[in-house]
Amino acid sequence: MPENFDKHTLKNGMVLLGEQMKGVESVAFDFMVPSGAAMLPEGVCGAANVIEDWLFRGAGEKNNRTLGDALDGLGLHRSSSVGSSHITIGSTLESSSLHQAIDLYADIILRPQLTDDQFKPARQLVIDEITALDDDPKQKVMLKLRELFYPQPLGRSTAGDIEQLRNLTPQKTRQLVSEHFNPAQTIFAVAGKYEFDKIVSQIERLFETGTKRSAQKIRTEPVAGNYTHIHNEGAQVHIGLMTPTVGPADEDYYNARVAISILAGGMSARLFTEVREKRGLCYAICARYHCMRGYAGIMSYAGTTPEKAQDTIDIIIAEFSRLSDGITADEIDRAKAGLKSALILQSESSSARASGTGSDYFFLGRIRSLDEIKEKIEKTNADFVISFLKKNPFKQYSIVSIGPKEINPPSAQQTRVN
Amino acid sequence: MEFKQKILNNGLNIIGELNDSAKSAAVGFFVKTGSRDESMQINGVSHFLEHMLFKGTEKLSAFEVSAAFDRTGAQFNAFTSEEITAFYAAALPEYISQITSIWIELMRPALRNEDFDIEKNVIKEEIAMYQDMPDFEAAEKCRTLYFDSHPCGQSILGSAENIDNLTADQMRSYFNSRYVPNNMLLVTVGNFNWRQICSLAEQSCSGWRQIPAGRNSDDYAGSCKTGRIEKPNIAREHICLMSHAVSAQDDRRFAAFLLATIIGDSTGSRLFWEIVDKALAEEAVVRLGAMDGTGVFQTYIQCSPQNADKAMDTVSRIFSDVAKNGITEDELAKAKNKILSALVIKNEIPMGRLFDVGLNWLYLNQYRSVADDLDAIKSVTIDQVCQIARELKITDYTRFSIGPSQKS
Incomplete structure (x- = not known):
């Protein structure tokens, strides 16, 4: 401990x-x-x-x-x-x-x-x-x-x-x-x-009740589809996209976190640079890690006006795919700096720490110290992250859009909600 | 905690609150400019400029700026309000000087035409994003209706049409008149080296030219008008009310803050018990917006269109009751406890402290410690709150709502 x-x-x-x-x-x-x-x-x-x-x-x-x-x-x-x-x-x-x-x-x-x-x-x-x-x-x-x-x-x-x-x-x-x-x-x-x-x-x-009751087990079923569009006569098409990645106990967990940080960690990260800064397609664009027991994914959001929606989703997916082609040393350093600093800044907030320790215990059965996390972030490098990405290529995307216009997701299978 | 202060010859204020035990520090520039300082023709320019500062300087490209920040691991951002444009960052102590240098450089941006043109698209996307947030839109339209021709009613983002028509020259000339040292403040809080910050500012900011930068800070008591728009894709009624309150300079702001908490905090307030607890509306809150020279109580209610009248009747009854009969000692004690603990929690984090220290200086030209604010809340009496409730006429409100089409 x-x-x-x-x-x-x-x-x-x-x-x-x-x-x-x-x-x-x-x-x-x-x-x-x-x-x-x-x-x-x-x-x-x-x-x-x-x-x-x-x-x-x-x-x-x-x-x-x-x-x-x-x-x-x-x-x-x-x-x-x-x-x-x-x-x-x-x-x-x-x-x-x-x-x-x-x-x-x-x-x-x-x-x-x-x-x-x-x-x-x-x-x-x-x-x-x-x-x-x-x-x-x-x-x-x-x-x-x-x-x-x-x-x-x-x-x-x-x-x-x-x-x-x-x-x-x-x-x-x-x-x-x-x-x-x-x-x-x-x-x-x-x-x-x-x-x-x-x-x-x-x-x-x-x-203290004295009686032990064991945890409830749940059986999971396969997912339903990979694209849903919900029609709404709003000003923007709101796009959510998620692709599977490794869980928090996986040996590649920190490689995955660094990869996400390279994609969307700061203002110099790839999604912000390519989608917003170079092309002016969006105001809001982000990606983050999300997990449940046994399942984890990278979750991305972008909001954009209808005529730009297709370009936006295409470029986001292109950036996910391009990640395993190569990462610069500076990108790795920025990603690590961002992750480590977020850790310390979060450690000043009692509410952030209480929920952090609780979820650590739920997912890992133990609490990670700040030093342990820092050390594991330090240990990653461009080769590790690339080899992780090659081992776990982004293939499957679940996509939801809400807005006045549908988009063409990367593959055809889809459901529609009115 | 130790307070530090310095003014350069050109009027740039540099302040700091040192806390050696903090694990981080926060640093930012607060510029006393916002939509209320714009002419109608260039409405939206303050917010546009906030974006443009990140586009770099003569020496740095936009990407180099972002990469320089990201290399420090800083959490950084900026916002524009009716009256303030703030640029801020939190980071580990060892990076604070480096980050301060970046901010100082960015305060003298290149404002390139090609960056301006591409950023127009981003700004218009931001305008579109807020159009899909009816709570935000109701508040903005209510503000415009409340302030009538007073400049505080101007939109922060501006309209898409205004953004299309804005020229880079207009933006540069606005920048030259507002981003002057005497209208700016450099604030640092937490664990940092004060002498280093001062010497950086002395070296790099002393050449900035001082030009008088005033503002119309007249008080305004509101138009009391009513407005509503319908949107076919909206499910709920979003109601915003605004009535006259105290300014950020007014000593009665602590009593007004307590009054807003008693009437409309998100839990345990009068609106909570009469409206949310009874499921008349899923949201009913009041907050105090104390501004430069003026101020508003802003109420927001979100409910089903069928419940809108009933919810509004309840709000009006509560407002009248508070104005006529005042509040109870018990309500005051609970509101004080909530505010006192919120102040303690918020100020434990340098990023939270940055805004209180900076805004107090900007509005009052005064340093206030956390203890000063805690004492000010503790010493408010029931008579002071009742007097505010009587005098400010919260019942005389401007109302703007957004909701679905009303069937006749």
């Missing part, structure tokens, strides 16, 4: 992780509850989002209003999200209120009231958020891209399905909570200013 990290495992298997940060007054924590969109059964798509809202509408002795007031009274800044594997709820706050906050979160996770009258507005808000995605094509295209790229149920929408939500009942949703809120498989991650011993004894008291 790296020296500024802490770890403790409860008897039931729940893992507590910590990262001490010097010179900060804040602390951030996340509870990663294994009940994300892909972990729930068929036919209740969006239930995780309803649960995430419903949990906060009364817990323990407190009703909706008094719970909200208690959280606000501590001055904490809440964050919660629904992913494929987890519902993550947590907050960032001044460290003096940490233990009071954990008490409240234990009620929210273990003793939510989940009353019938609070179910309706919780569900309505989730349905409204899905409808509102139509007005945010930039976000919608990336959500749809994940659905297309990952095999089901990993690719299941993390926003929800309106029809399935309409059929969802409070009874059914309560049942999902009792089946899937498994403390034994919950990860707790904290970063910033804290005393780990105190946290351990508090969480032991609150979350």
